[in-house]
Amino acid sequence: MIIKPKFNISRRVLLELLGKTTLTVPLLSGVNALFPFIPTAQAAGNPHRFLQIFLNGGWDSIMATDPVQDGSSKALSGKFAPQYYQTGHASFVGNSATVAGKSNLVVGAGMTNAAGAFAQIPTAFVNGMFVEVTAHELAVNYLYSGKLSLSRSREYPAFIATAANKTGGFPAHVILGGVMPLGDTKGTNPPLQSLDTDVFVKMLAGPYTSGYQNNTIEAGNNLIAALNSEYQKNLSQNARASLSAWNASESGLAPFYAKRFDQKLAMTSQMHTDFATGNDTSSTGSKLAMAYLSLKEGLSNYVTVNFGGFDTHQDHVGTHKPLMTSFASSLATLVNYLNTTNDPEATTKKLSETTTILILSEFNRTPHFNGAGGTDHWQTGSAILMGKSIQDNVVIGSTDDNGNANDYGIAKLLPDHLAASILRAMGFAAEANELSGVHLNALFT
Amino acid sequence: MQPFLQSKMILLLGASAALLSGCWVKKTTCRGMHNQMPGTCSEFTENNEPVSSPSDGLTGAISSGAQPDQTDSYIVPVAPTITNTQSTATPGFSLSRVTPEQLSNNVVSAVNFGAEPNELRWNDEYSGQTHDYLQLLFGVPLGGIDFETSSVRDPSSKAQTLLVSRVIAMLLAQASLGKEWDKGAGNQIVFNKCDFNADRPFRDSDLAASASVQTSIRAGEVRWNDQVDELFFRFYARPPNAAELSAVKTAFLAGMDTEGYPFAGWVPVVYALLASQEFWHQ
Numbered sequence: 001m002i003i004k005p006k007f008n009i010s011r012r013v014l015l016e017l018l019g020k021t022t023l024t025v026p027l028l029s030g031v032n033a034l035f036p037f038i039p040t041a042q043a044a045g046n047p048h049r050f051l052q053i054f055l056n057g058g059w060d061s062i063m064a065t066d067p068v069q070d071g072s073s074k075a076l077s078g079k080f081a082p083q084y085y086q087t088g089h090a091s092f093v094g095n096s097a098t099v100a101g102k103s104n105l106v107v108g109a110g111m112t113n114a115a116g117a118f119a120q121i122p123t124a125f126v127n128g129m130f131v132e133v134t135a136h137e138l139a140v141n142y143l144y145s146g147k148l149s150l151s152r153s154r155e156y157p158a159f160i161a162t163a164a165n166k167t168g169g170f171p172a173h174v175i176l177g178g179v180m181p182l183g184d185t186k187g188t189n190p191p192l193q194s195l196d197t198d199v200f201v202k203m204l205a206g207p208y209t210s211g212y213q214n215n216t217i218e219a220g221n222n223l224i225a226a227l228n229s230e231y232q233k234n235l236s237q238n239a240r241a242s243l244s245a246w247n248a249s250e251s252g253l254a255p256f257y258a259k260r261f262d263q264k265l266a267m268t269s270q271m272h273t274d275f276a277t278g279n280d281t282s283s284t285g286s287k288l289a290m291a292y293l294s295l296k297e298g299l300s301n302y303v304t305v306n307f308g309g310f311d312t313h314q315d316h317v318g319t320h321k322p323l324m325t326s327f328a329s330s331l332a333t334l335v336n337y338l339n340t341t342n343d344p345e346a347t348t349k350k351l352s353e354t355t356t357i358l359i360l361s362e363f364n365r366t367p368h369f370n371g372a373g374g375t376d377h378w379q380t381g382s383a384i385l386m387g388k389s390i391q392d393n394v395v396i397g398s399t400d401d402n403g404n405a406n407d408y409g410i411a412k413l414l415p416d417h418l419a420a421s422i423l424r425a426m427g428f429a430a431e432a433n434e435l436s437g438v439h440l441n442a443l444f445t
Numbered sequence: 446m447q448p449f450l451q452s453k454m455i456l457l458l459g460a461s462a463a464l465l466s467g468c469w470v471k472k473t474t475c476r477g478m479h480n481q482m483p484g485t486c487s488e489f490t491e492n493n494e495p496v497s498s499p500s501d502g503l504t505g506a507i508s509s510g511a512q513p514d515q516t517d518s519y520i521v522p523v524a525p526t527i528t529n530t531q532s533t534a535t536p537g538f539s540l541s542r543v544t545p546e547q548l549s550n551n552v553v554s555a556v557n558f559g560a561e562p563n564e565l566r567w568n569d570e571y572s573g574q575t576h577d578y579l580q581l582l583f584g585v586p587l588g589g590i591d592f593e594t595s596s597v598r599d600p601s602s603k604a605q606t607l608l609v610s611r612v613i614a615m616l617l618a619q620a621s622l623g624k625e626w627d628k629g630a631g632n633q634i635v636f637n638k639c640d641f642n643a644d645r646p647f648r649d650s651d652l653a654a655s656a657s658v659q660t661s662i663r664a665g666e667v668r669w670n671d672q673v674d675e676l677f678f679r680f681y682a683r684p685p686n687a688a689e690l691s692a693v694k695t696a697f698l699a700g701m702d703t704e705g706y707p708f709a710g711w712v713p714v715v716y717a718l719l720a721s722q723e724f725w726h727q
Binding site for chain 1: 536537538539541582583585586604605606607608609611612615619686688689695699700703704709713714717718720721722723726
């Protein structure tokens with residue numbers, strides 16, 4: 001029987017579970033005692049930044065965090081395509097690799113370019129999450145929010161509020177590379193999102209890179225204010241009310257422009273080379289470089305980057321592996337930059353020490369190939385956690401010889417648990433408990 | 446596809462902007478935002494006296510509806526005091542933001558930019574589809590991607606919608622003005638009521654000029670006023686009221702004197718009209 005812990009658990013059941021499983025359910029009344037860093041996690045001078053990288057489409061965990069070793073029971077089960085074995089089939093997928101100095105972390109052929117990055121900073125893998133659904137939109141929402149619901153926001157409201165406080169209200173969240181359906185947070189703490197980095201920087205610059213002098217632009221800005229004032233005089237009550245959001249944003253525009261984030265987020269030629277942007281403003285490298293700059297310059301301490309193309313129902317090896325390999329290279333560069341850049345707020349620490357990085361996808365792919373040489377959706381999920389608060393060289397969860405999620409302790413490992421644990425580790429116990437009372441202790445310091 | 450179209454858009458607009466800025470940039474005394482921007486320096490009047498703080502000057506003029514004196518203190522334009530009059534009318538209907546498609550259509554009507562090939566739209570002969578540059582470039586911040594995904598479009602205005610509106614307004618102001626300039630004297634479509642290289646409002650310092658010069662300037666001012674009417678009809682289907690005309694004059698003269706040539710005075714005007722709430726809502 002599968003027991004799914006509930007957040008409002010009784011003390012008696014808690015003691016039973018603690019004796020039987022490695023899952024830790026915190027006493028609700030004593031959360032602060034268990035996690036003493038919570039009160040200071042978001043305090044001034046002690047930032048906790050969050051970088052979320054989502055590979056849309058369903059990534060192949062076998063190429064990432066859960067490779068098949070040659071001669072293993074998985075390999076001998078007959079359920080996995082031969083292309084995934086470590087030896088004898090290197091011309092297809094290639095070899096897996098153990099991260100240097102971290103014997104528990106074995107990466108698949110698609111992630112070997114990032115093995116060096118995993119060796120640099122605390123890294124943990126999560127395998128064998130049970131993802132109940134394999135429809136894209138619903139699964140994306142589930143993995144983002146920790147709730148199996150289409151209406152759930154893909155942002156974490158409590159963290160949004162904290163991030164907004166840091167930036168004076170806007171942006172609360174930087175989203176690069178895709179549209180993110182939002183919940184109620186879009187009205188109170190709006191994000192800044194863009195498909196590509198060029199438009200992203202243009203939005204930050206506004207009219208100030210037009211080549212005209214600031215006095216000319218200010219004359220235009222003052223005229224806008226005058227025209228809007230006259231316009232609203234003749235509006236009805238409801239019409240005027242419908243402009244309240246626009247008016248509120250306008251009041252903060254001048255100080256926002258004055259920060260000249262467009263100049264601060266300009267990529268150097270060295271960055272273009274290191275991140276292999278190819279001068280393509282929507283490339284993987286461009287987006288990760290912009291994510292780094294957003295954290296470095298304090299634009300927001302909550303950044304999400306979306307990448308697409310991983311839903312390879314055809315020609316899986318020819319399409320998916322290059323995509324993941326390219327991402328792994330860019331990820332390695334990103335980690336290197338984070339590891340060598342001081343945090344703008346806690347200047348004695350590096351950004352890699354103040355940022356938690358989460359890399360995941362909505363689900364994994366089938367261990368076998370379909371008739372078109374591709375793979376389909378599979379009911380498991382994996383994730384990579386790096387950086388602040390992460391326990392190093394840890395892998396939790398696993399899959400069986402059919403590629404299905406094994407029990408983790410006495411129950412299935414769920415995306416709810418992962419999301420709740422991350423929120424709790426970042427100091428949002430109340431929001432975490434709304435998702436799940438389970439805390440994946442092994443993942444965090 | 447997107448990077449290709451984006452590069453075409455940038456080339457087109459960049460060429461327009463370069464044409465504008467490269468031909469008529471003249472020496473100016475100073476620029477800056479009075480310590481709000483890095484690298485600022487002090488502003489000086491024509492008499493080489495330091496200009497007072499931005500809080501002086503035209504504060505309150507817009508809200509009172511009074512006509513401000515045409516002094517040379519316009520060199521440092523200041524934000525007007527905004528006073529909203531409480532309406533006693535019925536609650537009425539709410540406004541909604543224009544869709545990206547409506548925005549593109551309105552731009553064509555307002556500044557005659559976008560209807561011709563490779564201005565705002567690009568026809569893909571292989572798919573039979575017409576793509577819109579504004580939507581391709583700014584789809585997400587405008588609340589949607591393109592017509593193919595309009596079912597998930599978010600019509601609400603977020604903070605970044607405002608940021609996008611300012612970017613689009615300045616890009617299109619430059620591009621449309623550049624297009625008008627390229628048509629050559631007397632062939633303008635939008636600026637057909639005045640000589641946009643010469644006509645401007647009369648100001649106090651013109652009193653020192655000869656009578657014939659003053660007469661010429663005043664005649665140009667009449668044409669300039671007609672041009673402002675033309676712009677308001679194009680943008681808002683109505684003429685400007687006195688306060689709006691006054692505000693346009695202030696912005697025009699500030700732009701003209703800052704950049705050093707009359708045509709540049711239209712830049713802040715067209716930029717503001719394109720960025721106004723009235724243009725973005727219906």
